[in-house]
Amino acid sequence: MSDLDERLRRLAQKGILRPELRVGVVSFVKSYVAHINLRDAGNPSGTHFEGGRYGKGEVGEFILVEGQRSILLGRIMEVRLPDGERQIIGQDYAGSNELDAIGHIQLLGSISMVDFHFTAGVDTYPRLGDRVYAAPHQLIALIPYLMIRTGDGDTPVQLELGAVGDANESKVSITPEKLFGRHCAILGATGGGKSWTTARIIEECIKHKGKIILLDATGEYGEFSGDEVMHCYLGMPVYKPETSIACSLPPTSFQESDFMALFLPSGKVQGPKLREAIRSLRLAMLCPELAEGGLIFKANKSKIDINQRLSEEAIGERVDNPNQGFDVTLLARQIEQECVYPTEFGKNSQKWGNYDSSSYSYCLSLIIRINAVISSAAYECVFGRSTDKAITDAISEFLREDQRLLCICLSGIQHEFNAREIIANTIGRYLLYLARKGDFKANPAVVVVDEAHHFLGRQIGSEDMFSRLDAFELIAKEGRKFGLCICLATQRPRDITEGVLSQMGTLVVHRLTNxxxxxxVERACGEIDLSASSFLPNLQPGEAAIIGIDFPFPLAIRINKPSYRPRSDGPNYQKHWKAE
Ligand SMILES: Nc1ncnc2c1ncn2[C@@H]1O[C@H](COP(=O)(O)OP(=O)(O)OP(=O)(O)O)[C@@H](O)[C@H]1O
Structure with a gap:
């Protein structure tokens, strides 16, 4: 018998409607709300029962209504006195069990009286006078399991994330299908506990032999260690684990749109010249006999041989293929060669004309930028003459081997020229390519993107020429059917497009004050959870509400501390600023 079945058995033995937890009776019923006359709301405090605290009439508390055919689960949304009796509570009020308080409850779902199977929605409505009890924490903790339990003894893989209350028996476990099946977002204001939650989730996945690829934007997750963990880094991180492998990103992973985002051509001349130069360099690579030193020289040269090779299907198609590689280090010099008149004016249309100095002067700022980007420290891991392992090879090796976590540290990549965003997007696109190829079908993986607001929904460039960094959005839209799901962590949900957030089936929401x-978050969750969002500013660090299509109600839990703590602590002023 699994641990969860054992907990359920013990709970069933005691019963879930406990006389000690009675809170009142139903006095009003409407389609999705009911009112209860609260028995103990006037008491100065709640009670403790079997290791947990119960308010017995407090906002946010889960309650059970003993219905006719099943037990209804609800949540107290409001507690108040009828207007005429408000004055009873004065400055010297010391509590009274005579108080006629009314609790408004939102009905969330039904629990079968036979096997405790939980279904979202109300099967039969309560009647006036039905008795109402506080729901035991142990029951609330088991709700995700009660929704999927088949009763055939099979123990599903469950990720133990935290607990509902303090009692040992109120641990909450969630299947990977529910957590990641339709993607997952971990949200919260800074200091809310996102990094710790991310670490906890990763730890649980490793325990159950899941495959996780983590894009670590800030180098927080270096503490993960062990045989199942592979660390690699791009750029020059300040801190890196000893075993971390230096990697490079081959420029062949870049597509034409990446080069547009990198070099930001502006005006009406630079974009076409850049495109033409890229085509020429591809041709030079495919047909080296047409090139000199890797460059295609055009000024006053014949077009015949070039046009002939371009008319060959195999060459023409590859020259226009945005994924076709070329020698990017020659790009600035090739642009210079593109600055020619299109024909030998008035004479021969089969030849290019002379150098066009005005086009060249329009392209000068582009050429300067290309040289600056290619030689910049930020792109050292891409364009530098490095012998480091290609990150694409590291990913493929990780997928082949038995390792469970690939942590790619991006913190060493500088921010200039949007390097971090463009490089992360290229890695995302490579993962999507592997997914479309079917590499994750039998080996489902989750890509965890920390500080996701830097990488999603970004558009780089000017109005005439821009490039969207959309690899992770595409994973969110189509990765699921290929076995690749995404888990985003961000403190700025407003910077992530609504389209992407609405793709997230599960939200783990920490304190959100903005x-x-x-x-x-409300819009992404759908109507049923609107009322729940009012609780979000009050969550403490480490507490999170799990909201989503597979969860009938936002389940507020205290996330367990991870064994490998992220390096996310703020400065210790008390230690370092103490006067001598
Ligand atoms: N599950 C938890 N249990 C106990 N304490 C926690 C838990 N999660 C977070 N905390 C506390 O909250 C602090 C901040 O957590 P964390 O670094 O995960 O926040 P964050 O949301 O990632 O912040 P930032 O966005 O600034 O990185 C931690 O240093 C820890 O003290």
Whole structure:
């Protein structure tokens, strides 16, 4: 018998409607709300029962209504006195069990009286006078399991994330299908506990032999260690684990749109010249006999041989293929060669004309930028003459081997020229390519993107020429059917497009204080959870509400501390600023 079945058996033995937890009776019923006359709301405090605290009439508390055919689960959303009796509570009020308090409850789902199977929605409505009890924490903790339990003895893989209350028996476990099946977002204001939660989730996945690829934007997750963990880094991180492998990103992983985002051509001349130069360099690579030193010289040269090779299907198609590689280090010099008149004016249309100095002067700023980008420290791991392992090879090796966590540290990549965003997007696109190829079908993986607001929904460039960094959005849209799911962690949900957030089946929401962030979360969750968002500003660090299509109600839990703590602590002023 699994641990969960054993907990359920013990709970069934005691019963879930406990006389000690009675809170009142139903006095009003409407389609999805009911009112209860609360027995103990006037008492000065709640009670402790079997290791857990119960408010017995407090906002946020889960309750059970003993219905006719099943037991209904609800949540107290409001507690108040009828207007005429408000005055009873004065400055010297010391509590009274005579108080006629009314609790408004939102009905969330039904629990079968036979096997405790939980279904979202109400099967039969309560009647006036039905008795109402506080729901035992042990029961609330088991709700995700009660929704999927088949009763055939099979123990599903469950990730133990945290607990509902303090009692040992209120541990909450969630299947990977529910958590990642339709992607997952970990949200919360800074200091809310996102990094710790991410670490806890990763730890649980490793325990159950899941495959996780973590894009670590800030180098927080270096503490993960062991045989199942592979660390690698790009750039020059300040801190890196000893075993971490230096990697490079081959420029062949870049597509034409990446080069547009990198070099930001502007105006009406630079974009076409850049495209033409890229085509020429591809041709030079495919047909080296047409090139000199890797360059295609055009000024006053014949077009015949070049046009002939381009008319060959195999060459023409590859020259226009955005994934076709070329020698990017020659790009600035090739642009110079593109600055020619299109024909030998008035004479021969089969030859290019002379150098066009005005085009060249329009392209000068582009050429300067290309040289600056290619020689910049930020792109050292891409364009530098490095012998480091290609990150694409590291990913493929990780997928082949038995390792469970690939942590790719991006913190060493500088921010200039949007390097971090463009490089992360290229890695995302490579993962999507592997997914479309079917590499994750029998080996489902989750890509965890920390500080996701840097990488999603970004658009780089000017109005005439821009490039969207959309690899992770595409994974969110189509990765699921290929076995690749995404788990985002961000403190700025408002910076992630609504389209992407609405793709997230499960949200793990920590304290959210910003109104706009909360609105975004409300919109992404659907109507049933609107009322729940009012609880979000009050969550403590390490507490999170799990909201989503597979969860009938936002389950607020205290996330367990991970064994490998992220390096996310703020400065210790007390230690370092103490006067001598
Ligand atoms: N599950 C938890 N149990 C106990 N304490 C926690 C838990 N999660 C977070 N904390 C506390 O909250 C602090 C901040 O957590 P964390 O670094 O995960 O926040 P964050 O949301 O990632 O912040 P930031 O966005 O600034 O990186 C931790 O240092 C820890 O003290």
């Amino acid at each position: 109104d706009r962030d909360r609105e975004i």
